[in-house]
Amino acid sequence: MAEIKESPLKKVCIICAKGAIEDVYATLVMANGAVMEGIETKVFFTFFGLDAITKKQMKRLKTSTVGNPAMRAPGGLPFPTILGMIPGVEAGVSAMMKSQMYKLDIPPVDEFLEMITAGGGEIFACKLAMDMFKLEKEDLHEEVKGVLTVGDFYAMCGGENTQIIFT
Amino acid sequence: MATKTYAGQTVEVNDEGYMADPSQWNKEIATEIAKEDGIELTDKHFEVLEFLRAANEKGETLTIRRVGKSGIIDIKGLYQLFPGGPLKLSSKCAGIPKPASCV
Numbered sequence: 001m002a003e004i005k006e007s008p009l010k011k012v013c014i015i016c017a018k019g020a021i022e023d024v025y026a027t028l029v030m031a032n033g034a035v036m037e038g039i040e041t042k043v044f045f046t047f048f049g050l051d052a053i054t055k056k057q058m059k060r061l062k063t064s065t066v067g068n069p070a071m072r073a074p075g076g077l078p079f080p081t082i083l084g085m086i087p088g089v090e091a092g093v094s095a096m097m098k099s100q101m102y103k104l105d106i107p108p109v110d111e112f113l114e115m116i117t118a119g120g121g122e123i124f125a126c127k128l129a130m131d132m133f134k135l136e137k138e139d140l141h142e143e144v145k146g147v148l149t150v151g152d153f154y155a156m157c158g159g160e161n162t163q164i165i166f167t
Numbered sequence: 168m169a170t171k172t173y174a175g176q177t178v179e180v181n182d183e184g185y186m187a188d189p190s191q192w193n194k195e196i197a198t199e200i201a202k203e204d205g206i207e208l209t210d211k212h213f214e215v216l217e218f219l220r221a222a223n224e225k226g227e228t229l230t231i232r233r234v235g236k237s238g239i240i241d242i243k244g245l246y247q248l249f250p251g252g253p254l255k256l257s258s259k260c261a262g263i264p265k266p267a268s269c270v
Contacts (some may be wrong), residue, residue, distance in 0.1 A: 033269055036231065038251030105230045106270055115232065115270075118243040119253065 011040040011162040013153070018167075019048035021063040021097055027052070027167045028112045035119035043116065044153050045144075046126035050133060053125060053141050058109045062094040113143040124148045173199040178262075185258070185265045189220060192262030201260045204252075208260070212248055214239045216261040223263040229254060230270045 012034045016027035027043060034041040051057040065071060065084030071093075073079045083089060098108075107115065113123060125140055125147045137147055148156075157164055168187055171180045174195035179187035184200070186192060197216060201208045208216075218237050222229055231253050235242040242253070249256040254266045 029269055036253060036255070104270070105228070105232050105268070107232055111232075115235075115242055118241070119246045 007161055009039055009161050009163060011159055012165055013042045013157045014165045014167060015044045016049035016167050017047045019051035021061045021094060023167060024052040024061055031121055032116050035116055035121040041121035042156055043123045046129045050125060050129055052109055053144050054139055055141055058141060062090050063097050065090045065093050110141060113141055117143045183265060186262040189262045197260045204256055215257055219257055219261040219263055228268050229266050230268045232270060
């Protein structure tokens with residue numbers, strides 16, 4: 001039988017279309033991790049994911065406390081959805097998530113973007129979603145390299161051993 | 168565990184080339200490990216390596232953010248010193264275990 005030889009990943013193009021803390025951080029951790037491994041990295045934010053790179057919203061990301069069956073209270077106690085509907089609960093839970101991440105040396109979103117670009121990663125916004133949300137380039141964080149159409153994005157995703165990841 | 172000879176000294180390494188015993192480390196060994204990865208160590212490199220070794224001894228979890236806040240170098244500079252593997256290559260040269268963090 002012929003031996004299958006694995007060749008290392010060279011480029012990842014990661015798409016983030018959602019704006020909850022866990023969606024955005026999944027994208028940022030994967031992107032930064034790729035940069036740290038010497039993998040060429042492009043990150044593309046679209047739809048609600050744009051919150052992560054919008055100056056006004058990036059520090060206010062929340063995690064949803066309703067409709068999340070994996071959400072539990074500390075100690076593994078059940079966390080009924082109806083509790084998540086009480087005003088202030090979402091903010092409290094989100095603050096707690098952030099403090100837990102901070103303890104693991106996971107930075108706030110703006111600093112995370114800077115870490116990715118410091119290693120040569122590139123960050124882009126989706127033009128269609130920008131138009132939809134009435135956003136301008138000036139509304140975005142300085143680390144965002146450009147606003148792309150889907151065609152521009154695909155044009156960047158060529159090459160051997162490239163993967164597109166949708167988080 | 169495998170052994171390797173660097174600068175005339177035999178050291179224990181794991182299968183990824185990380186030294187098993189940080190106390191066997193010295194600057195000459197670091198220089199030769201770095202050479203294998205195509206890096207020529209400068210004084211700045213050694214400052215980073217000493218920082219990593221001290222942090223590792225204290226049992227801290229190392230991240231590039233932690234190094235970036237050390238006052239020795241920023242993250243961009245760290246990438247320039249150890250291209251393609253700021254934390255992994257620096258840890259390898261510092262004779263400490265492969266970093267176990269994701270950031």
